[in-house]
Amino acid sequence: MILNILIGIGIALFGFVLQTSIGGINRKIVGRMQKRQGPRWYQEFIDIFKLLSKRSVSHGWIFDFGVIMALGGIIATAMFMPLTNNFLAFENYDNFFIFVYLLAVGMLGMAMSASGSGNPWASIGVMRALTTMLAYEIPFLIVVLTIIKLTGKSSLTEIMLYQQATGNNWFLIALPIGGIVGFIALMGMLGKKPFETYIAPAEIASGPMVEYGGKQLGMLFIMHEITVFIEVSLFVHLFLGGASNIFEFLLKYFTVYTLANLISNVNGRFKIDQVVKFFYKWPLLMAVTQAVIAIYFGWVI
Amino acid sequence: MLSTKYTEKTKLTKDEIDRKWWEVGDYFRRNSLWLLMYCTGCCAIELPPSMTSAYDMERLGMGPMATPRQADILLVSGYLSLKTLRRLIYTYEQMSEPKYVVGLGSCPINGGIYHDLHAVINQLDQYIPVDVYVAGCMPNPESVLNGFVDLMEGIKNKTANGWKKYRDNNEWYKQNQKDALGEVIIHDEFHE
Numbered sequence: 478m479i480l481n482i483l484i485g486i487g488i489a490l491f492g493f494v495l496q497t498s499i500g501g502i503n504r505k506i507v508g509r510m511q512k513r514q515g516p517r518w519y520q521e522f523i524d525i526f527k528l529l530s531k532r533s534v535s536h537g538w539i540f541d542f543g544v545i546m547a548l549g550g551i552i553a554t555a556m557f558m559p560l561t562n563n564f565l566a567f568e569n570y571d572n573f574f575i576f577v578y579l580l581a582v583g584m585l586g587m588a589m590s591a592s593g594s595g596n597p598w599a600s601i602g603v604m605r606a607l608t609t610m611l612a613y614e615i616p617f618l619i620v621v622l623t624i625i626k627l628t629g630k631s632s633l634t635e636i637m638l639y640q641q642a643t644g645n646n647w648f649l650i651a652l653p654i655g656g657i658v659g660f661i662a663l664m665g666m667l668g669k670k671p672f673e674t675y676i677a678p679a680e681i682a683s684g685p686m687v688e689y690g691g692k693q694l695g696m697l698f699i700m701h702e703i704t705v706f707i708e709v710s711l712f713v714h715l716f717l718g719g720a721s722n723i724f725e726f727l728l729k730y731f732t733v734y735t736l737a738n739l740i741s742n743v744n745g746r747f748k749i750d751q752v753v754k755f756f757y758k759w760p761l762l763m764a765v766t767q768a769v770i771a772i773y774f775g776w777v778i
Numbered sequence: 779m780l781s782t783k784y785t786e787k788t789k790l791t792k793d794e795i796d797r798k799w800w801e802v803g804d805y806f807r808r809n810s811l812w813l814l815m816y817c818t819g820c821c822a823i824e825l826p827p828s829m830t831s832a833y834d835m836e837r838l839g840m841g842p843m844a845t846p847r848q849a850d851i852l853l854v855s856g857y858l859s860l861k862t863l864r865r866l867i868y869t870y871e872q873m874s875e876p877k878y879v880v881g882l883g884s885c886p887i888n889g890g891i892y893h894d895l896h897a898v899i900n901q902l903d904q905y906i907p908v909d910v911y912v913a914g915c916m917p918n919p920e921s922v923l924n925g926f927v928d929l930m931e932g933i934k935n936k937t938a939n940g941w942k943k944y945r946d947n948n949e950w951y952k953q954n955q956k957d958a959l960g961e962v963i964i965h966d967e968f969h970e
Contacts, residue, residue, distance in 0.1 A: 504836075513834040520810070520839050527810040527850075530803035532875045534847075678844040690847030690874040 485556030485566035492555050492706030493699060497521045499731055500702065503738045510742065525698050533691025536594045543590020544693045548700045550582030555703050558710050559634050561720045562641070571633045573621060576711060583700060584610070587685060594688035602684020605675035605749050612756035613665035613672070619764040620655040620662075623771050624648055624715060633711075637719025647718040651778045655767040658760045659716050663733075665756065666708045669741035674749045709734050807850065807876060808933040810839045811926065814849035814873070816866060819856015821883040821916045828919035840926060846872040851929070854908075857885035857892045858899050864959055870906050870944075877941045878909045878929060882922065887911050904954045907940030 501518040508515020517523075535541055557575055559565035588607065591599040625631045628639040640647050649656035665672040675684045689697055713719065713729045720726035747755065770776050790798075815825060829835045829842065843849040846869045858866060870879070881902055884890040889900035902908055909932060912925035932938030944951060 508834070508836060512831040514837040515834075516836050516839055523806050523810045523839060527803075527806035530806055531850075534874060683844040683848070686848070687845050688847055690845075690849075694848055 481566050482556070486552070488558055488560060488566055489552045489555035489703060491560070492558070492710075493702050495727070495730070496702040496706040496709075496734075497525070499734055500705075503735055506735065507738065507742050510739070521698075521702075525695050528695030528698060529692055531691035531695075533689075533693055536688060539593035540590050540688075541693070543586045543588075543593055544689075544696050544700075546586030547583045547590065548586075548696050550579065550584075550586050551700045551703045551707070554579040554583065555707055558707060559637070559714065559719075560710075560726055561722055562634060562637055564723075565634065569632070573625070573631045573633060573636075573711075573715075576707065580704070580707065583704065587697065587700070590693075591685035591688070596688045598681045598683075598687040599685050601681050602675050602677075602687065605677075605681075606685060608749060609665060609668075609672060609675055609752055612753045613662040613760075616658050616756060616760035616764040617662035617666075619761070619768055620652070620658050621715060623652065623655060623764075623768045626772055627777065633714045633719070637714055640718035641721065646778055647716065649716040652767055652771055653778070654763045655771070656716050658764045658767065659712060660737075661756075661760050663708060663712045664737055664740065665752070667705055667737055669737050670744040671741075671747050671755075672752050673741075673746050674752050677746060680746075705734070709737075804933055804936075808930040811851050811878075811929070812841055812843040812849045813851045813853050814843055814846050814869070815853045815855065816862075816869065817853075817855050818858060818862050819883060819885055821855035821885075824882075824916050824919055824922055825853075825855065828922045833919045833923055835923065835926070838923075838926065838930075846870075847874060849873060850876070850878060851926075852877065852879045852906075853882060854879065854886050854902060855882035857890060857895075858902060859897045860899065860959060861897075863899055863905060863955075867906065867955060875941050878933075878938055879906055879940055880925060880929060881908045881911045882925075883917060884913055884915045887913060890915055899958060905951065905958065907943045907951075909938040909940045 498518065498521075501516070501521040504520060505515040505518055554576060556566055557570055557579070559571045565571055584606070588603045591603050624636060628636050630636060630639065639645060640651075645651070649659075664670075668676055676686075677684060681687075686694065686697060709730055710726075712733055713726065717729050717733070720729060815822065817825070827833060835841065846852070850873075852866075852870055852873060854866065870877070879902075881887060885892060885898075886902035886908065889895075889898060892898040893900055899905065910925050910929045912921055914921055917925075929938055
């Protein structure tokens with residue numbers, strides 16, 4: 478049991494290091510895209526350690542406690558994440574719904590903490606974040622439920638193995654429309670550009686993070702990196718057939734995150750009502766179409 | 779040549795250990811400076827070229843930030859009227875330590891072309907401590923970046939300690955602020 482917990486914490490730490498490095502490499506890639514030199518690839522590590530080394534103010538105990546709750550909740554979620562077919566900390570506990578439930582703990586911790594700061598921008602940011610969450614989760618869940626219906630299992634490892642079995646395709650290919658919906662929902666989850674509404678630095682002064690500085694902001698950055706790790710890994714496992722070894726996982730992870738980042742950097746920002754309208758129009762329609770095609774007609778490539 | 783005899787290790791005192799940790803922190807702090815731009819005057823026009831592909835500030839690890847809490851540098855670009863000075867002091871006091879101030883252009887140094895205007899203060903240094911000045915009217919992007927590199931050197935050599943000065947000589951600064959503004963009260967509307 479103790480060994481399992483240690484492996485779980487190791488996975489969370491691995492996720493943090495992986496996502497922070499890939500985030501730094503992506504900043505470099507974006508810099509080259511814009512004909513700049515770009516920062517060093519380890520710049521994100523420097524940023525986080527700098528924030529942890531600064532002094533910071535507190536806005537009451539809810540403000541501090543919420544940050545710890547957010548970080549703890551996200552680390553607890555990452556502990557259940559399988560990396561490859563047979564590498565996970567807790568056997569049989571990699572159900573998709575565990576991630577859905579536990580991710581909410583971290584998000585609610587952040588929402589509570591941001592509201593505790595008493596800044597109106599933070600309240601607006603939290604409200605927008607929850608609205609965006611409502612918008613992208615319905616199409617995403619319809620697609621994932623289709624996958625669960627097809628495989629008959631909701632465990633991530635089983636879904637991975639189902640896709641890797643001979644005769645089956647990755648769900649990105651088997652359910653092409655659903656794969657696109659999944660990717661758009663992933664962009665929403667990551668808060669990438671068209672759906673960056675709840676961060677919006679120039680509009681609502683970085684939203685929920687407006688009152689954070691120093692150590693609390695550093696902890697939120699760590700939390701954010703691990704959240705991105707969880708979300709991108711979910712996409713890799715559900716749609717890209719998981720990974721049979723760690724290198725395959727790294728390759729798929731890098732590809733998915735870089736693609737999302739590149740799309741993000743050529744887009745503007747939606748308004749909040751545009752985000753909701755967009756998600757309830759095209760992705761929802763596509764998700765329902767895909768579900769009907771796959772479940773009632775049985776047309777799966 | 780080193781003696782092979784066993785010599786007892788010299789124990790570091792607490793101050794020395796603190797200093798070493800502070801130096802480690804200084805490495806991170808000088809390589810990741812986040813700006814809060816307080817663009818009151820015309821010098822702000824020099825910042826877009828120094829941030830974008832021509833001079834690329836991000837390669838030094840610098841970038842603009844949205845709020846004073848997140849930022850390390852308060853970049854004062856241009857003249858300060860009494861009205862903006864009050865907001866500048868609020869902003870400066872909200873930033874988390876260690877914090878640095880960079881004065882851009884000649885207006886924060888001696889008033890620049892606005893030196894004889896009744897509503898404009900001449901020396902920013904009297905009200906909040908300034909670590910680096912970038913002189914010029916307006917300074918071009920090379921000198922802006924050079925100023926930031928100077929600030930990095932200052933952090934390395936521990937000469938950029940304006941935030942300590944502000945804490946140690948707080949009464950003097952407060953008196954100057956009161957003389958100029960009459961009264962500096964930060965209204966906390968949420969908790970009132």
